[in-house]
Amino acid sequence: MTQAESKEGNDSLLGKNAASARTPHKRDAEATQKRILSSAKHEFAMSGLAGARVDVIAEKAEANKRMIYHYFGSKEALFTKVLEEAYSDLYEAERKLKLDHLEPRVALERFVRFTWTYYLENPDFITLVNSENLHKGVHLGSSGVLKSVSRNRLHMLENLLARGQKSGVFRKGIDAMQLHISIAALGYYYLTNRYTGSIVFRCDLMAPEMLEKRIEFNVESILRIVGA
Amino acid sequence: MTQAESKEGNDSLLGKNAASARTPHKRDAEATQKRILSSAKHEFAMSGLAGARVDVIAEKAEANKRMIYHYFGSKEALFTKVLEEAYSDLYEAERKLKLDHLEPRVALERFVRFTWTYYLENPDFITLVNSENLHKGVHLGSSGVLKSVSRNRLHMLENLLARGQKSGVFRKGIDAMQLHISIAALGYYYLTNRYTGSIVFRCDLMAPEMLEKRIEFNVESILRIVGA
DNA sequence: GCTTTAGGTAAATATCTTGTTACTTAGAGG
DNA sequence: CCTCTAAGTAACAAGATATTTACCTAAAGC
The missing domain is CATH 1.10.10.60 (Homeodomain-like)
Incomplete structure (x- = not known):
């Protein structure tokens, strides 16, 4: 040297x-x-x-x-900041979806696909949320950021449901929150448990054709749930 | 003494x-x-x-x-043993469900309720599975126990679907694995994310009336997904 | 150019944490 | 009763780990 x-x-x-x-x-x-x-x-x-x-x-x-x-x-404060950013990023991406002018069923399908794709392309989001829930939500709970950012979280879906009900393509009485949770659930669960799932079901849940099958199943499932 | x-x-x-x-x-x-x-x-x-x-x-x-x-x-070997036991316990409880003699829709509803209730009463199971997935399934992956125990995991549901299709109450072409995953997903996601969910949606997801609403929504959703 | 301050570095510190070692003792079998 | 095995205890060793301290220096403002 x-x-x-x-x-x-x-x-x-x-x-x-x-x-x-x-x-x-x-x-x-x-x-x-x-x-x-x-x-x-x-x-x-x-x-x-x-x-x-x-x-x-x-x-x-x-x-x-x-x-x-x-x-x-501190390490925990850093973790909190990371979480806040992760949620902000998701919400930002959601906001960019312009579904208002689409036919309700098309818009809903697009939202289901968006949610799936977001989880797929941002696997960090899922594990961060899991970690925060392991810690009982204390970091987000004391963070003003999430609270302000997640206001009107259901607004878009409520509008969509109302439009669909009016035009008769969605049934009445659907709870927007339950539906929102279900749309997330069908994708999130599959992806967060991809390792144990692949063992239990003896197949590679992350193989492209399996992912394809899953998203199609999810789209059909959600449309059936809301169908008139 | x-x-x-x-x-x-x-x-x-x-x-x-x-x-x-x-x-x-x-x-x-x-x-x-x-x-x-x-x-x-x-x-x-x-x-x-x-x-x-x-x-x-x-x-x-x-x-x-x-x-x-x-x-x-070692600590990790102990973790592996805990996981194996957790899965065995779930499968054991599942095996005790005798759904074969029930009308397919009733049997399916019972299975959806069972899954929900099991998660609700065994919250440890959920966080253990989450932990194992954070670790990419390495502990279960090298455990012969789970592999032997989870053989024929879909057998019951496949039978149920076949019976329902035959009698015309279920539509054809439903993938048992996708359905199984969905039944778990609708309950698991809601419960594992109960802390962040309660913050995002500004309500107590674990309040008895909310839990009630959720399981009813899940039952209806699954029946709609399989409905002929 | 000079000063000041904020961005940056390296090393120290005090505490934890997993795993081990050396030892004690209940109690089963003879 | 005696012996011997396996259950159990307590203290330690070695290495991590989060956080702090003491220090350096680029570059912005004058």
């Missing part, structure tokens, strides 16, 4: 290969917080609150443990 | 308050293992694999940590 590292040479420490690890990050509070949040989301999703390691979160964020405490205060 | 307990005096497995905690247990390998398993089930269900503490498991079992390693080998 000639003189390769002049001053900030924070090399090997982590086993990553390319340049990104070498290049010390420019001082950028916002970027560092983002890296920490992203890393934390991944670690908490992978190992849960108790299983995740602050050291690993810092390392994967290419940041220092000290920064975690500087920006977030 | 007079002689109060003759020999198998395994007092209240858990929630003991006064004397029983003091009285040293008679030497009884089987009883000790049972106490450890029961305590471990509770702790793992409450805190997950990473969050549970071997010390606490031993203490609550009124046993010694050493005994855990003596009888089960």
Whole structure:
């Protein structure tokens, strides 16, 4: 080693290969917080609150443990922030769905498919929610963010149901909350229990053709539940 | 200690308050293992694999940590055993359901209610399964027990569907596995996410009248899904 | 250029936690 | 009664782990 590292040479420490690890990050509070949040989301999703390691979160964020405490205060506060972001992201994606102008059955089907696809493409969301429920919701419970963000959570579905009932394609008396929960349930359960499910049913629940079968079953099921 | 307990005096497995905690247990390998398993089930269900503490498991079992390693080998092996037992218990309860002689729709409804009630009365089962899925099913995957126990898991439901199709009350082409998963999903999701759900929907999902509404919705949903 | 401050680093600390070791003793079988 | 095995206890070792402390330095504002 000639003189390769002049001053900030924070090399090997982590086993990553390319340049990104070498290049010390420019001082950028916002970027560092983002890296920490992203890393934390991944670690908490992978190992849960108790299983995740602050050291690993810092390392994967290419940041220092000290920064975690500087920006977030504690491991639990970081977990709370991660959860809030996860919910915000889902709600944001939901809001982008424009279902109001669609025929009710088409709109509902689209919502079912959206929910499924979101879970499929954001597996972290599911394990984070599971972790929070293991902890009895204490982090979200004391977080104003979720409460404000999840206001009118059922509005869209209520509108949809009302339109469908009016036009006669949906039956009357459907509870929007029960339906919302059911739409989530049919996808969430399948995906969150994909490992034990694959063992119990002796097949790969994550095989593409199995996923395909599942979403089609879910769409048909929900349409039958609301059908007039 | 007079002689109060003759020999198998395994007092209240858990929630003991006064004397029983003091009285040293008679030497009884089987009883000790049972106490450890029961305590471990509770702790793992409450805190997950990473969050549970071997010390606490031993203490609550009124046993010694050493005994855990003596009888089960490691924390993970104990977790595996707890899981195996949890699944066996569910399957055992399922087997006791005698649905063969019932009219298909009645039998199916009974199965939906059974599944719901089992989850409701055995909340440990849900969190244990969640924990195992967080760990990608590695413990059950390498356990011969579950594999042998869950053979023919769909047999009952397949029979039921066949009978209902024959008599015309169920439509044709229903996949027993998809239906089985859906029956579990509608109950499991609601209960496993009861904390975050109560926050998001601003109501107590565990209030008796809410539970009542949910199971009725689930029964109707499943019957609609299979309806001819 | 100089000062100040906020972004950043490394090492220390105090506490936990799993698993082990060395030891004690009940009680079954002779 | 005596012996020997297996149930049980308590204390320890080694390594993690969350959080803090002491320190450094880039770069923004003057």
